[in-house]
Amino acid sequence: GQQVMQIPQYQHVQEGEDFTTYCNSSTTLSNIQWYKQRPGGHPVFLIQLVKSGEVKKQKRLTFQFGEAKKNSSLHITATQTTDVGTYFCAGHQGGSEKLVFGKGTKLTVNP
């Protein structure tokens, strides 16, 4: 079945450093979505990418979708303590409504 893998599992950075998490799917995805989950909270939607090679930016966050629509990345420039949380990628395959999540990357930021 479809699997979505994320690396790294954990990332500790100093405030102001950059952060990147990578997502890889075993199958071609219809889209890729990114969610953020704060400690003790629930996943909150950040963005969706649909097109091959698509790049989207949200302030300090840059999201990319690979040309083959099998991989994606999230890059945060100059991290802040408010960026703390677990970042999940999730994707749909074909016409399925099943959104398959990766295991997430837990980001901690030292002030």
Next chain:
Amino acid sequence: DTGVSQNPRHKITKRGQNVTFRCDPISEHNRLYWYRQTLGQGPEFLTYFQNEAQLEKSRLLSDRFSAERPKGSFSTLEIQRTEQGDSAMYLCASSLQAGITEAFFGQGTRLTVV
């Protein structure tokens, strides 16, 4: 608050008991999803409804699990004869329109089976 609402927030039950959780989606959303999340893992898909129809169900879902959405509004997830391995956060999410779109998650119900 017009977000996704889940009740109860926490449930502790003895092994072998049945439990039922409720999810109230955002009112105009016709799609509703149930996920399960354990510590250190991403949400795992359980099932999904479009209005009152259950259109997809995970093959990993035991026969002890059943979900309903009788009038296409709120949904319930029942677990029969609970086992310790059922301990997890059960998340409900809803989305507005057909096709692929963002999911709005509720706060979840944390189940502990003792």
